[in-house]
Amino acid sequence: MNAEALAMIEVDSVARGLRALDALVKQAPVQVLEANLIEPGRFLLLFAGGVAEVQESYGAALLVSCEGTVDKMLLPWAHPALLGGLRGLEDRDGELDTIGVIEGLHVAGTLEACDRSLKEAEVRLAGMRVTGGLAGRAYYVVHGVQHDVEAAIEAGTAVLSARQSLHRTECIARPHAEMLTWLLRQAPFAPGRK
Numbered sequence: 420m421n422a423e424a425l426a427m428i429e430v431d432s433v434a435r436g437l438r439a440l441d442a443l444v445k446q447a448p449v450q451v452l453e454a455n456l457i458e459p460g461r462f463l464l465l466f467a468g469g470v471a472e473v474q475e476s477y478g479a480a481l482l483v484s485c486e487g488t489v490d491k492m493l494l495p496w497a498h499p500a501l502l503g504g505l506r507g508l509e510d511r512d513g514e515l516d517t518i519g520v521i522e523g524l525h526v527a528g529t530l531e532a533c534d535r536s537l538k539e540a541e542v543r544l545a546g547m548r549v550t551g552g553l554a555g556r557a558y559y560v561v562h563g564v565q566h567d568v569e570a571a572i573e574a575g576t577a578v579l580s581a582r583q584s585l586h587r588t589e590c591i592a593r594p595h596a597e598m599l600t601w602l603l604r605q606a607p608f609a610p611g612r613k
Contacts, residue, residue, distance in 0.1 A: 424473035425497035425505075425534075427527050428464045428480050428488060429457065435487040436462025439480040446479035447472035452505055458555045461489055463526060467502055470495045492527035498537040500544040501530065504559065509546035511599045517565040518545065518598060520589045521575040522558035528584035529557035532575035536561055540571035546603040556586055560602050565592055 430436035433456065440454045449468035457463040464480060467473065477493050494501075500510075521536065523529030526549050537544060540563070547559035561571045572588045579585035591598065 423468075423496060424470045425465075425467045425492075425494045425502060425530070426473050426477040427466075427490075427492045427530060428477070428484055429490040429525070429527060430462045430464070430484045431460075431487045431489050433462045435484055436464060439484040440464055442483045443476035443480035447475040449473055449476045453549075457526065457549075461555065463549075465505065467497070467505075490525050490527040492531050494531065494534050498534050500537050501534050504533070504544050504547040505530075505549075509599075509603055510543045510562075511545060511603075515562050515594050515596075515598070517568040517590060517592045518560055518562045518594050518602075519568040519572045519575075520558060520560050520587075520591070520602065521572060521579070522556060522586040522588065523579045523582075524556055524584045524586050525582070526555070526557045528579050528582040529559065531582075532578040533559040535578050536571035536575040539574040541567045542571040545599050548603065558586075560599065562599075565590070 430439055449466045449472050451466045453463060453465040521532055523532060542561040542563035545560040545562050549557040561568060568590055572590055576585060576588055
């Protein structure tokens with residue numbers, strides 16, 4: 420399936436979220452990346468596919484979720500690394516010069532900020548976390564040379580600030596060799612954790 424676009428809808432109810440999920444998959448052939456609970460008691464729908472298909476499914480789901488929509492995001496030309504990061508791919512290769520951590524209060528804004536950071540700065544996405552243990556927040560980690568990481572943080576901050584969804588950012592020069600392992604480890608008590 421061609422995954423050029425990415426969309427997310429956060430709904431205030433599991434029941435309404437499931438109904439919106441049904442509407443979006445019936446509307447057009449898209450790939451559902453996640454359809455699950457997220458804190459605090461909300462339902463998150465995350466899906467990808469061709470631009471036209473995602474736009475159609477996004478519109479159909481919003482018609483159903485209507486007043487139950489808490490947050491939403493549509494990226495018609497999502498950065499490929501963002502899609503990879505959402506699928507759990509991580510880039511920890513090579514010696515790290517600088518890492519940047521960008522944390523948003525809401526998932527939709529954080530994903531949009533990540534997309535902007537990757538498009539506007541010469542950085543690589545080390546990984547991202549959207550998990551139940553973050554109380555509805557999300558974060559992503561980029562790496563590269565310091566001035567590029569600073570540019571990525573600035574780009575992500577602009578998106579999150581405009582959405583009034585910025586939590587914190589950090590720029591860590593010459594990080595410890597195990598820093599990405601610590602930052603991107605699986606959440607404690609997560610399903611499947613060994």
